[in-house]
Amino acid sequence: MSDGKTSSLPACGDKQAASALSVDEARKRIESGVNPVSGAEKIALRSALGRILDEDIRSPINVPSHTNSAVDGYAFVHADLAAAGTAALRVIGTAWAGRPFDGHVHAGECIRIMTGAAVPAGADTVVMQENVRIENNMIRIGTALKEGENIRAAGEDLATGQVALTSGKQIMPPELGLLASIGLGEVSVRRRIRVAFFSTGDELRSIGQPITEGQIYDSNRYTLYGMLTRLAVDIQDMGVIRDDRDAIKKAFIEASENADVVITSGGVSVGEADYVKETLEALGEIGFWQIAMKPGRPLAFGRVRGATFFGLPGNPVSVMVTFYQFVEPALRRMMGQTGTHAGMMTYKVRCISRFQKRPGRTEFQRAVLERDVSGDLIVRATGKQGSGILRSMSEANCFVILPQDSNAVEPGTIVDVQPFYGML
Ligand code: AMP
Ligand code: MG
Numbered sequence: 001m002s003d004g005k006t007s008s009l010p011a012c013g014d015k016q017a018a019s020a021l022s023v024d025e026a027r028k029r030i031e032s033g034v035n036p037v038s039g040a041e042k043i044a045l046r047s048a049l050g051r052i053l054d055e056d057i058r059s060p061i062n063v064p065s066h067t068n069s070a071v072d073g074y075a076f077v078h079a080d081l082a083a084a085g086t087a088a089l090r091v092i093g094t095a096w097a098g099r100p101f102d103g104h105v106h107a108g109e110c111i112r113i114m115t116g117a118a119v120p121a122g123a124d125t126v127v128m129q130e131n132v133r134i135e136n137n138m139i140r141i142g143t144a145l146k147e148g149e150n151i152r153a154a155g156e157d158l159a160t161g162q163v164a165l166t167s168g169k170q171i172m173p174p175e176l177g178l179l180a181s182i183g184l185g186e187v188s189v190r191r192r193i194r195v196a197f198f199s200t201g202d203e204l205r206s207i208g209q210p211i212t213e214g215q216i217y218d219s220n221r222y223t224l225y226g227m228l229t230r231l232a233v234d235i236q237d238m239g240v241i242r243d244d245r246d247a248i249k250k251a252f253i254e255a256s257e258n259a260d261v262v263i264t265s266g267g268v269s270v271g272e273a274d275y276v277k278e279t280l281e282a283l284g285e286i287g288f289w290q291i292a293m294k295p296g297r298p299l300a301f302g303r304v305r306g307a308t309f310f311g312l313p314g315n316p317v318s319v320m321v322t323f324y325q326f327v328e329p330a331l332r333r334m335m336g337q338t339g340t341h342a343g344m345m346t347y348k349v350r351c352i353s354r355f356q357k358r359p360g361r362t363e364f365q366r367a368v369l370e371r372d373v374s375g376d377l378i379v380r381a382t383g384k385q386g387s388g389i390l391r392s393m394s395e396a397n398c399f400v401i402l403p404q405d406s407n408a409v410e411p412g413t414i415v416d417v418q419p420f421y422g423m424l
Contacts (some may be wrong), residue, residue: 012366022292022362023314023362024215026291030326032193033330036190036335038261039190040054040055041191043186044185045180045185046176048174049232050292052189053167054189055161056165057184058161058164059161060184061160062154062189063153063155063158064157066160067167068116068152069114069115070115071126072090073127073129075123076127077230081144083424085142090109091112091139092110094112101120105120111123112129113126115356127145131143137356146333150179160208164179169337170341193261196255196263196307196330197263198239199265200242200243216367222238228325231335236255245278245279253303254270256283260307263309264309276311283304285302295317296313296364297313315411316389317386323366325364336391347419348414348417349369350413351381351411352372355367355388357402357407358407363402364400364418366382366392366400367380367382369397369419381400385421397421400415400416403416
């Protein structure tokens with residue numbers, strides 16, 4: 001831990017809200033406690049989706065590579081236009097995209113030109129086909145045009161040698177297209193980080209096993225699987241580990257030997273058996289935090305041997321909230337991504353329902369962002385907000401983030417909204 005403060009952090013049993021960490025403080029401590037992994041590999045462009053660039057990319061070519069027409073129309077010499085903006089020009093040929101016109105366009109002449117076709121020698125302006133009258137083999141231009149209008153200059157998007165993308169950028173669909181547009185079939189990306197995760201709890205059963213009274217199916221490993229898979233990391237699902245000192249110790253040792261990051265769910269809340277804490281304290285340097293947030297109050301963070309460790313709460317909604325608010329930004333930093341990722345953006349939106357709340361904790365209530373009949377963006381509450389009710393995540397499409405000190409929020413108030421899905 002780089003901040004070296006974990007051992008003095010509020011312990012698991014603290015009940016006083018005053019000793020709890022704010023969401024911002026927890027985020028800062030986590031951010032300063034993780035570092036980007038080193039190591040890169042060169043991979044094929046198609047395999048690079050979601051990965052983080054490990055080099056600045058300079059364009060080896062001009063984009064566009066040739067000066068070309070932005071519209072379907074006629075290319076001509078601008079000096080031909082009379083002061084009134086009119087001209088009568090003879091059509092001497094055609095340029096298609098990928099099939100240029102080889103000749104020279106002289107005064108009094110023009111060629112028919114398609115979008116993307118190279119502008120021939122002599123011509124300097126293109127008029128849209130909608131703005132000409134065609135008579136026999138002549139066109140009449142009746143509109144004023146600026147010199148160079150409707151023409152895209154070679155290198156106007158990217159000049160040869162210009163930096164197209166910088167190291168630390170995540171490769172998403174626009175970047176795949178951009179890299180292809182400059183002819184690059186391979187890129188150097190950071191190595192994938194390895195993330196091992198397991199669930200703890202004697203009550204947990206895996207899919208396919210019968211459940212009896214007091215037992216539940218393990219769902220956290222599935223939400224974690226989903227959230228991690230979207231991140232282009234290597235994942236290792238270690239299953240359910242019993243609430244047993246030796247089993248837990250063995251799992252932590254194995255996980256920390258094989259992974260850069262270990263994520264667990266369950267076992268860090270008040271009232272859970274103490275050996276998780278004891279075992280972890282013997283193996284690493286870990287803070288057991290109470291965070292002033294709802295859901296997701298207990299969280300353990302630190303290092304187990306060489307690996308970064310996140311001990312998430314057991315409740316299914318708490319797992320998702322703490323993952324998105326703390327773990328994902330930390331993983332992105334470890335992956336080598338620079339800058340804030342778009343998923344953390346919040347927007348101010350008017351709410352149309354009441355949000356129940358007491359001061360003391362930042363709340364991440366599940367809500368629906370939509371448009372009302374007049375087209376205005378509004379946000380409304382979903383049903384029950386218990387931290388065990390996973391359906392509240394599925395029915396919502398955003399969090400409404402209510403600040404730590406705020407009371408209940410009445411309809412009509414502007415609130416902070418964090419959408420679940422970005423476009424890319
Ligand atoms: P814990 O933090 O271990 O005390 O767990 C808090 C609550 O979350 C309890 O009701 C657990 O049964 C539940 N829980 C813990 N782990 C899981 C899991 N992997 N899947 C579903 N529920 C869980
Ligand atoms: Mg438990």
